[in-house]
Amino acid sequence: MSAPAELDQLADFFGRYGSALTTGDVAAIAGSHTLPGLVVSDSYSFTFSSPAAVALSFLGAAPAYREARIVAAHANLLDVMRLSASLSLVSVEWEYLDEAGEAVPGEHYRYLIRTDADGPRITAVITTR
Numbered sequence: 001m002s003a004p005a006e007l008d009q010l011a012d013f014f015g016r017y018g019s020a021l022t023t024g025d026v027a028a029i030a031g032s033h034t035l036p037g038l039v040v041s042d043s044y045s046f047t048f049s050s051p052a053a054v055a056l057s058f059l060g061a062a063p064a065y066r067e068a069r070i071v072a073a074h075a076n077l078l079d080v081m082r083l084s085a086s087l088s089l090v091s092v093e094w095e096y097l098d099e100a101g102e103a104v105p106g107e108h109y110r111y112l113i114r115t116d117a118d119g120p121r122i123t124a125v126i127t128t129r
Contacts, residue, residue, distance in 0.1 A: 007080065010090060010113065013120040014075035018094070022065050022073050026055035034114050034121045041127035065096075070104055072097040088113045088120075091128070 013032070020028035030051040037048035039057075048054045065073075079091040090113050094106035112124040 006082075006088075006115075007077065009115070010077060010080060010088070010120055011075070013113075014077070014090075014092060017122075018073035018075055021058070021061055022070060024059075024061070024063075024065075026058050027051075029058045029061075030054040032122055034123045037122060038124040039127075040124065068096075068104065069098045069100075070096045071099050073106075083112075086114050086116060087123075088115065 016028065017032050019025070020032065033048060033051075033054050035048060035050065035054075037054065039046055039048075046057070048057065065071075074095045074097070076093045076095055077090060078093055079089075081089040083089055090111045091108070092111060093108050096104035096106050098104050107127070108129040110126040110128055111122050112126075113120045114123045115121075
């Protein structure tokens, strides 16, 4: 794991990101990614080359969360591996809450995070488990 200040910064970043996901704030989601960006899963991969492309790929996320009655997303940082002065690989388990306050099984991702003067941003997302 990384230093406490870095963990606090990452926890704050993923807190804002989770809120943006569940509220459908595509501008905040787009601003959370570096360009170009990459998403990789077992069945597909795609890149982002503009903020509009990031926003477009997440337009369906908020309705999907509403359909599942998910009102909050909390990122549990399982591991942070410092790769360089600017890059970290962060393992995240998302915990979702529905409108009744019940936990909904989450998803696992690894995020390649680049941190610069503007703070952390997602460079690549890899779906895991």
